Amino acid sequence: MNQQDPSKFFDQEKAAGYDQRWAGMAPINDAQHLLLKAVLSPLGPIARVLCVGAGTGAELLALAAAFPEWTFTVVEPAPGMMAVCRQRAEAAGITSRCTFHEGYLDSLQPSQPFDAATSILVSHFLVDREKRKRYFAEIAQRLRPGGLLVNADLAANMQSPEYERLVQHWVSLHSLVGLETKTDHLGREVALLSNKEMQQLLIDSGLTRPTLYFQTLLIRTWVSEVAA
């Protein structure tokens, strides 16, 4: 399965079953979204947010419910995922606050700078460092000075003595919630960066003050900003 082509990897069938498939991970996603809301809450009652790789809309729906006047630009290249996202946005009554862009960032029309961006469980699919840097740089370029990026990705220091143990716990977690998982793709089809490497990547992409604030086994979440 080609994880580098989201429209193939997240095809219609996967998209239709995505939320059900990952339902067992809801407590982790809930914690992820609670912290996302906390980290972005200083933006105040009015904000424009860019949601990149929004999938079926998990972080979009969480933010839209918590901040009723925020508006969102939703970027998602896989048509099946975008279709589910649109349906959920309609059901939540938030479409008037959303602009949907089916595609990648490079084809998104220029607009007023955003106050914040989210990239939740997306960038690890970009295994090539230069492509990943370009991805974060494209996000950074669309943020206002002082604008925030929250990114959550699979990550680990594969050379560290704890790595094997973390992977064992990762497998146990999947098995506990009834999901099969493989491990041979880690570090090959999805990039795994150490904290130091991720920090440097974010800085090289034009962001400052990268701060790791949440870790659940192989998922690490950072907030960084564009220099004011």
Ligand SMILES: C[S@@+](CC[C@H](N)C(=O)[O-])C[C@H]1O[C@@H](n2cnc3c(N)ncnc32)[C@H](O)[C@@H]1O
């Ligand atoms: C694992 S899903 C996560 C979806 C959602 N953010 C969540 O947390 O549930 C990753 C999503 O990123 C999208 N994606 C993959 N590569 C991307 C890229 N280069 N730019 C934007 N989105 C991408 C995929 O199509 C997929 O919907």
